[in-house]
Amino acid sequence: VDLSVSWLGLAMANPLYNASGVMCRSVAELEQVRTSAAGAVITKSCTPQPRVGNPEPRYCATPLGSINSMGLPNAGYHYYRDYARSYPYAAGKPLFLSLSGMTLDENLDMLRDLAAAELPCLPEVNLSCPNLPGKPQLGYDFQACREALTQIARVYPGDFGVKLPPYFDPVHFAQMAEVLNTFPTLRFVTCINSIGNGLVIDVEHESVVIKPKDGLGGLGGSYVLPTALANVREFYRLLPGKHVVGCGGINSGREAFMHILAGATVVQIGTCLYEEGEGAFARILDELRQLMAQKGYQCLDDFRGKLKTL
Ligand SMILES: O=C(O)c1[nH]c(=O)[nH]c(=O)c1I
Numbered sequence: 001v002d003l004s005v006s007w008l009g010l011a012m013a014n015p016l017y018n019a020s021g022v023m024c025r026s027v028a029e030l031e032q033v034r035t036s037a038a039g040a041v042i043t044k045s046c047t048p049q050p051r052v053g054n055p056e057p058r059y060c061a062t063p064l065g066s067i068n069s070m071g072l073p074n075a076g077y078h079y080y081r082d083y084a085r086s087y088p089y090a091a092g093k094p095l096f097l098s099l100s101g102m103t104l105d106e107n108l109d110m111l112r113d114l115a116a117a118e119l120p121c122l123p124e125v126n127l128s129c130p131n132l133p134g135k136p137q138l139g140y141d142f143q144a145c146r147e148a149l150t151q152i153a154r155v156y157p158g159d160f161g162v163k164l165p166p167y168f169d170p171v172h173f174a175q176m177a178e179v180l181n182t183f184p185t186l187r188f189v190t191c192i193n194s195i196g197n198g199l200v201i202d203v204e205h206e207s208v209v210i211k212p213k214d215g216l217g218g219l220g221g222s223y224v225l226p227t228a229l230a231n232v233r234e235f236y237r238l239l240p241g242k243h244v245v246g247c248g249g250i251n252s253g254r255e256a257f258m259h260i261l262a263g264a265t266v267v268q269i270g271t272c273l274y275e276e277g278e279g280a281f282a283r284i285l286d287e288l289r290q291l292m293a294q295k296g297y298q299c300l301d302d303f304r305g306k307l308k309t310l
Pocket of ligand 1: 070071126128
């Protein structure tokens, strides 16, 4: 069974890597992913300056997934750019740099610098952080996205991608796709970011479980799988020639298979990686291989995007 993926001029041994935000804030964590069975690496979304993020507790796992309101804690853009400068690209695992400026100008400043650095890493521009008090998710404002992407494509000549929030309405899928299809160098969309502003309650303590925003946070894990799959499949249909990166609810080879069947080129692991550690990559890859062998598939292209309808 062949799990290799070639896309955007990249060759990956397998379709699995971390979701931005998990096991990727420090060089030590990034190296844990890079030296694991993962096929690629992505950094924590960054801002020009380092950020401490929201007060703790700001993450909590539950039997069905996770809730987080980290608040964009990161070591600052230059820390990740320097990692990208020394990154061993020849070893064959691509590096993606996640950028999440607090303003469009912050994103443009980071992208201008990244363009000038002429590094092989690819930017994933985060349009969907749900945990910055007082800041709406850009991905839900279609006109603002159009304006931002127009300037981003102007300052960054290379291929780039965006991290999208989940959408829940066919009209919104269509409206966002119309914006995204305007930009030929926008080559991939990562669906989905966490489902924003959920509330997890601890019955014993009659309390919320995270401190920021009186307990509101982004949901991940099994909670979000059907929504993630819907976003992958809809954007796979609506963005001809672009790639969809699947993210949300992947705990085993079965969910990885679902995301790829729905159209994902590659897939990211968030909550499961946070909870299990980097061993999750090898386990999930083995499960995916076994599932493919049982079904008689030799490679990912044998089933990618071939979800049947009734
Ligand atoms: O709170 C965070 O740091 C965070 N948390 C998320 O669930 N998604 C994001 O894009 C971000 I930037």
